[in-house]
Amino acid sequence: MDSTPTQPFGLLVIGSGPAGVHAAAAYVEAGGPGPVCLVSADPDEPYQRPPLSKAVLGGKEPAEVTPILEDDSAWARIDLRLGTRVEALDTDRRRVRTDDGQELPYDRLILATGSEPTALPGVDPGAQVFTLRTLEHARRLVDVVEDARSVVVVGSGFIGCEAAASIAGRGVRTTLVSPEPAPQAARLGDWVGARIAEWLAAVGVEMRPGVQVEGVEPRGTVRLDDGSFIESDLVLAAVGVTQSRAFLVGSGLLSDHGRLVVDEALRTRDPRVWVAGDVARAHHAVVGRALTVEHWGDAITMGQLAGGNAATQGPGGTGEPGRWSSPPGFWSEIGEHTVKYSAWGDGFDEMRVVEHSKGAFTVWYADAVGEVVGVLTHESDEDYERGGELLARRASLSEALDAAPTGGSS
Ligand SMILES: Cc1cc2nc3c(=O)[nH]c(=O)nc-3n(C[C@H](O)[C@H](O)[C@H](O)COP(=O)(O)OP(=O)(O)OC[C@H]3O[C@@H](n4cnc5c(N)ncnc54)[C@H](O)[C@@H]3O)c2cc1C
Structure with a gap:
């Protein structure tokens, strides 16, 4: 039996994490031509991962699906195929082969296959x-x-x-x-x-x-x-974590230690293929170099960008693509303590600690020429917000410290 659809999907997304789900929803919202299909190896309805190591493992929330999309109206236009693993990608014929023997043709493709432990x-x-x-x-x-x-x-x-x-x-x-x-x-x-x-x-x-x-x-x-x-x-x-890459063998897409190399608009060298989330090694528009991030919020941002760009760019596309330009960041909860961290994520040469009252603190990270490359805060949200702005402006460590005269530093 040939189960190959005769018409290609306007957009095919691989992966039901935050990058894939937001990519599909953004494409629909931007008016990209259908039909839209999202294929994922995960058998569960798309869910949030961050609670799993926190409230769920701590016994405070049940191990159940917490939906990724707040507004779920986009699902009506997305053909969601769960529990289906992509085993091969043929970018010349523009189709993928899945583990249930189907061949899915596409016009545009977004890869959001994330990481695995x-x-x-x-x-x-x-x-x-x-x-x-x-x-x-x-x-x-x-x-x-x-x-x-x-x-x-x-x-x-x-x-x-x-x-x-x-x-x-x-x-x-x-x-x-x-x-x-x-x-x-x-x-x-x-x-x-x-x-x-x-x-x-x-x-x-x-x-x-x-x-x-x-x-x-x-x-x-x-x-x-x-x-x-x-x-x-x-x-x-x-x-x-590592990235599953077996299905990419022979696809012709450029990879770097398992991550797929893309430009600021999350484009691969194939004009019909975009990449978002953990699996991307993406050029960042502000810092001007390729970054790897493994953060929930950045996977959403990248997914939205990739979906919007797939709807408006590529062969026959018009206008300027969206570019990845927000500083990466995430929050972590360790017991009762929350840390917020925003950084380019590829190292630092100098760090300065500013301790506030009641155990709160801010840590500024800088590179060899004194430019802020990261900020980590505990109970100091103002500094976290300001850190994001300083990163986006590529400001200096002295500017960061000048505006925070109240704490001691070490
Ligand atoms: C327990 C836990 C807690 C976390 N907490 C935080 C946090 O507090 N803050 C934070 O910023 N980040 C957190 N993270 C990291 C964050 O979840 C990831 O950065 C994010 O999920 C990456 O999203 P993604 O869409 O790129 O990939 P993923 O979420 O990994 O999704 C990838 C999807 O692709 C599918 N897939 C893979 N290969 C194939 C294939 N061949 N065929 C079909 N489907 C395929 C997978 O089944 C999956 O659905 C946490 C991660 C974990 C595991």
Whole structure:
């Protein structure tokens, strides 16, 4: 049976995360010609991921779909195909092949295939190690956490820290294992790492910094490279993400370590293909270099841009494309503490800490020539807002510090 539609989709989107969903909705809103189809490997209706490591894992919200779109009227014009994985992309014939044997032809294509968790190396055959990316992962984790007495979380990135705090908040003995001397010290500096470690300790997370996991045994024993062992009922690996790229082999699209290279308008070198979200390595219009971001809000922004551009640009298109120009940023909740971080995300040479009253603080990050490249705040929303403006203007660290005379700095 040939299940190939005879007419190409006006727009085909791959991925039902924030980038893909907002791309499809923006295309519809911009009046792009139909029909519109969104294909996703995830079997669940599109949902928000941020609550999964926070309220859901902490037992404060059920592991259920929290919709991505506030206004869901666009869905009436989108053919949503869930639980369907794209296995091959042929950009010459403008069609994709899915794991249920269909070939879907398109006129315009948006790739928003996001990230998936990196596997923890050294796991013995028969040992179970959980990861957290999807709603289904969260359901499985919550089921096991409810009966667990001892949990080991591996990795001290934001997801590892959030998950460890949420699990410990349930009263479960929780150990956070990481090769870093303090959580996120490499990315955010030792001072911030020490604050996060204090917050984690305050909710009862036991820290094992500076050690690597050497193996996980079938009964849940975690072997560390300092020769010690931790017995656990559950091991959660939060050791980073990778991009699924198998289906891109032979597509001719340019990739850089698994991310798809696009310009400021999120265009690939194929004029009918755009990329948005985690999977993009996109040129940023303000900072003038390619960035990689793994943030919810930026995936929405990029999805909206890609959808709008796919509706108005490409072969026969008119007008100026939308360009990616807002500074990247996100919030993280570690137990009771919220940090807000806005940065280009590709390192810093200097950092200045401004402590405010009652434990609030702002950390400014600058490059070698003294330009602000990031800001991190805790209970200091004004600085977070101002940090975004300073980044957008490529302002200097001295300007950032001049306007904040009240706090001490270190
Ligand atoms: C637990 C958790 C908490 C987080 N909390 C925060 C937070 O507080 N703040 C923040 O800014 N960010 C947070 N993030 C990161 C944020 O969720 C991601 O940056 C964001 O989801 C990226 O969106 P995306 O649309 O690019 O990709 P994704 O959300 O990863 O979606 C990709 C989609 O593509 C589909 N797909 C992949 N390959 C294929 C294929 N071959 N065929 C068909 N479909 C495919 C997937 O099934 C999925 O639907 C969190 C992430 C997790 C996992």
